[in-house]
Amino acid sequence: MNKDLNLVLAGFGGQGILFAGKVIAYCGLIENRELSWLPSYGPEMRGGTANCSVCLSDIPIGSPLVLSPNALIAMNLPSLDKFVNTVVPGGTIIVDSSIISKKVERTDVNTFYVPASSIAEENGLKGLANIVLVGKLFKELGFCSAETIDAAILKCVPASKAKMIDLNRKALELGINS
Amino acid sequence: MNERVLMKGNEALAEAAICAGCRHFFGYPITPQTEVAAYMAKRMPKIGGTYLQAESEIAAINMVLGASSAGVRAMTSSSSPGISLKSEGISYIAGSDLPALIVNVQRGGPGLGGIQPSQSDYWQATKATGHGDFHMLVFAPSTVQEMVDLVFDAFDLGDKYRMPAMLFLDGMLGQMMEPVILPDPSSRPVIEKPWAANGHQGKRPHNIIKSLYLEPQELERTIIERFKRYDHIKATEQRAEEYLTDDADIIIVAYGASSRIARSAVNTARSMGIKAGLIRPITLWPFPVDIINKNVENTKAFLSVEMSMGQMVDDVRLVVNGRRPVSFFGRTGGIIPTPDEVLEQIKAINGGM
Amino acid sequence: MAIVFSKPHALTDKPFHYCPGCPHGIVHRLVAETIDELGIEGRTVGVAPVGCSVMAYDYFSCDMIEAAHGRAPAVATGLKRALPNNIVFTYQGDGDLAAIGMCETIHAATRGENITVIFINNAIYGMTGGQMAPTSLPGQVTQTSPYGRDVKTAGYPIRVCELLSTLDGVTFAQRVAVDSVKNVNIAKRAIKKAFTNQVEGKGYSIIEVVSTCPTNWGMSPMEAFQWMRDNMLPYYPLGVYKDKSEGEN
Structure with missing residues (x-):
């Protein structure tokens, strides 16, 4: 039995927050677990902040709106500020440190700083910082098997963008090794 | 399949x-x-x-x-x-x-x-x-x-x-x-x-x-x-799901999204030793009168949890008809109640019994 | 003995409830004759409005639906989309079509729904007892314009054929009257063409019938026709406003 994942991903609209959440949700689907994926919606999607809640569990999910995450991926400062204190003690916070220079002051959580946007940019993977961060989360929490996350990427990348598959795989790998 | x-x-x-x-x-x-x-x-x-x-x-x-x-x-x-x-x-x-x-x-x-x-x-x-x-x-x-x-x-x-x-x-x-x-x-x-x-x-x-x-x-x-x-x-055609109602002292009535929050609160209450249960109406018309009715004698109180100022609670009260106290908790205007808020209500009712 | 004149098959035996001298009966008959002549009764569905012709569903022998006030074009749209091989017509008055239902009217027209609209314009709300209509003339006295329609406060009448003929979706728009044998014959040809267009898949057709309301106008039927000729026809000239269909029938 795997541990429950109650994840919040947050950042600017356009950073692929919802897509990254979808990849993780598919990991739950592939492993036949209970799961939910809930985006924020409305005007904030159109240029402002975007966030999304993902739950993976072995029992039916109660509220799909994650208010007390045990994992947070933050891709901009307003998102980190908004959610940092909602993370449960012992939880995991992954910060894109090429965008956010601020450090997490809490000592009761495990924080990882990954310069995901720079890593993506340097490796010709512009726009895939989100998947670099998913890679890091996977490495730290192991919320599914390696085969599963690869299969999830295959599921999430539309057929019309098949060349994106290997780029996503590379981003994931870079995150795992960061 | x-x-x-x-x-x-x-x-x-x-x-x-x-x-x-x-x-x-x-x-x-x-x-x-x-x-x-x-x-x-x-x-x-x-x-x-x-x-x-x-x-x-x-x-x-x-x-x-x-x-x-x-x-x-x-x-x-x-x-x-x-x-x-x-x-x-x-x-x-x-x-x-x-x-x-x-x-x-x-x-x-x-x-x-x-x-x-x-x-x-x-x-x-x-x-x-x-x-x-x-x-x-x-x-x-x-x-x-x-x-x-x-x-x-x-x-x-x-x-x-x-x-x-x-x-x-x-x-x-x-x-x-x-x-x-x-x-x-x-x-x-x-x-x-x-x-x-x-x-x-x-x-x-x-x-x-x-x-x-x-x-x-x-x-x-x-x-x-x-x-x-x-x-x-x-x-x-009345339909509702019952969750842990058999021995419940407090039964929450909640449907749709708020029933999911209520279920989380019921689970936490149970882990604290409070006998909470949930009736989740699936048909709102016809309202599941029979399922609520058969639980009235065996429970001590009802709590309607909604994302409104209290609308379904009227129907719960009509069924309970004064035999048990029926209280209401809700958030409105687009706010989803939290499991913790619902748990507080359960604890308050439990403390008052 | 040879039968030289009979009720069209597409009309039921139910006696009309219309007032003496009301032209609804003439227009009903022209629609029914058309349905008979085209042999389409079995696949025709009519949509009745709210207004004096609300009970048109009892008079036509084809299947009928009674719509909410103004919504006949939307009901006809849903019906026609579900049954593209059936013939769908609406029969609407001026309040129904040009006031409460103007949005549905314009949009069904601009979508070019392949339906036929029969529009009775008598410049007054008949069923509710003679109130000002969107087509009541400037200065016209009605129950709700007791000092005459004042265009400064009540605005101007709407010329429906002119308005709809600006829309690319409209195939055929003609304004007719039924005050003389000659005009009845013209109206019959127009109605038949409007139905034929639909049978041939040519799109949206509307026939506006400039009509009278002797009861609410407070006139005899003949006086009413004369008033219509003197006052309405100058404002609502008869004629073809749009014809995108090819060839005549």
Whole structure:
């Protein structure tokens, strides 16, 4: 039995927050677990902040709106500020440190700083910082098997963008090794 | 058995409607249900169906009336302010004894309100959708899978009883993704519609679909006939899920999104030694009177949890009828109550017993 | 004995409830004759409005639907989309079509729905007892314009054929009257063409019938026709406003 994942991903609209959440949700689907994926919606999607809640569990999910995450991926400062204190003690916070220079002051959580946007940019993977961060989360929490996350990427990348598959795989790998 | 797939609630319900044989969708854009229309716009032309973006919600519901009169399965979807506009058409559909599926992905009101999830249209859906003596079937799913299953039931029962059915959701259920298995439509009964206005072909007297009866005696007779049908539905179609009610001292009554929060709170209360349980109405009309009623004697208190200022609580009180205290907790305006807030209510009731 | 004149098959035996001298009966007959002549009764579905012709469903032998006030074009749209091979017509008055239902009217027209609209313009709300209509003339006295329609406060009448003929979706728009044998014959040809267009899949056709309301105008039927000729026809000239259909029938 795997541990429950109650994840919040947050950042600017356009950073692929919802897509990254979808990849993780598919990991739950592939492993036949209970799961939910809930985006924020409305005007904030159109240029402002975007966030999304993902739950993976072995029992039916109660509220799909994650208010007390045990994992947070933050891709901009307003998102980190908004959610940092909602993370449960012992939880995991992954910060894109090429965008956010601020450090997490809490000592009761495990924080990882990954310069995901720079890593993506340097490796010709512009726009895939989100998947670099998913890679890091996977490495730290192991919320599914390696085969599963690869299969999830295959599921999430539309057929019309098949060349994106290997780029996503590379981003994931870079995150795992960061 | 179909494959387990991941779908957004709004899209899953749209696909379910197509699986259930609906080929006529008439809608108008409004947040947070627009994905239903967008999905239909993409799918319908490929399967020989109709997607029509109407000039208004009023036009859309009347197009549904027209298509339903022809004997086909037709639907529309909207969110709270749009349902108010459709209320005229829904009254005509009910008065004309026509089936139709109406989806309400609720948002906060009154007026333009907000766009975040809400359950503040309960009174409108169950008691006063439009003018006149009538009801519609109201289904309140709490998961994406249940949304899909209830789309089939809404079409089938709407056809069976010749009445409109509403799938009653909120922005949270519409927007979220969950795993879902689409049911196999072939196991469903085909319901004949000899009353349809689809051209008599010289083989029968002309069919008239109308809600006008200028003779009061005649109008009363049609309404009484319809209410006999309603009585039958009340006796046979009530649905609710019971969760840990057997030994519960406190029973929460909650539907849709708030039932999920309530379930989390019940679990936490149980872990603290408080005997909490949940009744989750699946049909809001007919209201699951019998299931609540049979729990009254064995429990000590009821708590209605809603995303409104307290609407369903009226119906809970009518059933409990003073035999047990019934309290209410809710958040409104687009705010989803938290499991912790609900737990506090449970603890307060438990402390007071 | 040879029968030289009979009721069209597409009309039922139900006696009309219309007032003496009301032209609804003439127009009903012209529609029914058309349905008979085209042999389409078995696949025709009519949509009745709210107004004096609300009970048209009892008079036509084809299948009928009674719509909410103003919503007939939307109901007809849903019906026609579900039954593209059937013939769908609406029969609407001026309040129904040009006031409460103007949105549905314009949009069904601009979509080019393949339906036939029969529009009775008598410049007054008949069923509710003679109130100002969207087509009531400037200065016209009605129950709700007791000092005459004042265009400064009540605005101007709407010329429906002119308005709809600006829309690309409209195939055929003609304004007719039924006040003389000659005009009845013209109206019959127009109505038949409007139905034929639909049979041939040519799109949206509307026939506006400039009509009278002797009861609410407070006139005899003949006086009413004369008033119509003197006052309405100058404002609502008869004629073809749009014809995209090819060839005549």
